[in-house]
């Protein structure tokens with residue numbers, strides 16, 4: 001925990017997990033100045049703790065903070081704080097493959113007032129929680145025809161709490177129709193694929209990985225970037241470009257939509273079994289036969305858990 005007051009971060013400290021006490025007038029609760037990150041720590045065969053790309057989460061948190069008119073956290077507090085916390089929490093980093101310690105850094109406005117203006121004080125907090133292997137079934141997803149998550153000029157590229165609050169109702173409505181997740185499209189025309197609930201999206205068409213480019217309207221996922229890099233390393237062709245929903249439907253009809261998956265810290269790669277569009281369920285080829293995503297997922301897991309050389313310098317090792 002650290003507090004921002006009078007223009008500087010102060011008093012970074014590690015406290016036992018417990019409740020926080022807040023005034024009912026705490027500005028984050030009313031005006032939404034609240035941003036967060038999600039990351040994971042793994043354990044390698046020697047018992048060291050491996051943090052995956054923490055500097056990227058640090059930079060993204062500060063990018064989100066800037067958009068929400070909040071101060072940047074310092075690298076010292078973020079990285080040294082994480083390292084100290086993980087040493088204390090070492091017993092909770094599971095050694096089993098597939099399990100990890102989830103880490104949730106977040107920052108919110110703490111001034112007490114009524115009135116829409118930026119706060120002058122903030123709290124930065126990190127807590128951790130062990131998470132099990134991700135054994136979820138392949139996803140049924142549906143193209144969202146009406147709601148939008150993000151528009152040009154908005155805050156869609158930020159990991160801001162309000163983005164998630166606004167997405168809850170459309171997601172629940174989609175679940176009531178029998179789909180696990182929705183796929184957001186662009187706000188202007190509902191024509192191009194953006195991303196899913198908490199994942200970026202990648203499609204394999206005719207042997208090539210195709211994914212929407214990072215823009216002002218999607219969250220620049222760290223898993224997305226890692227997956228694309230590993231795919232290139234393995235010799236696959238990658239295209240970052242706009243993907244029209246119609247293109248997916250046409251590729252499906254032509255038998256060329258071979259694989260589809262979401263990328264995110266939680267699942268690394270979450271296979272998509274079915275995409276609903278225009279009243280039709282497009283059922284994609286069986287998961288077991290998906291050579292590209294299965295190879296990329298295995299390789300990325302090996303990098304994260306120290307089983308292959310860390311050729312991109314992604315792993316921050318904490319030796320106990």
Ligand code: PMP
Pocket residue numbers: 038195196197198199200219220221222223224263264265266
């Ligand atoms: N999009 C959204 C909206 C998300 O919340 C997440 C999860 N952070 C992602 C994409 C994937 O990002 P990452 O790979 O960094 O977890």
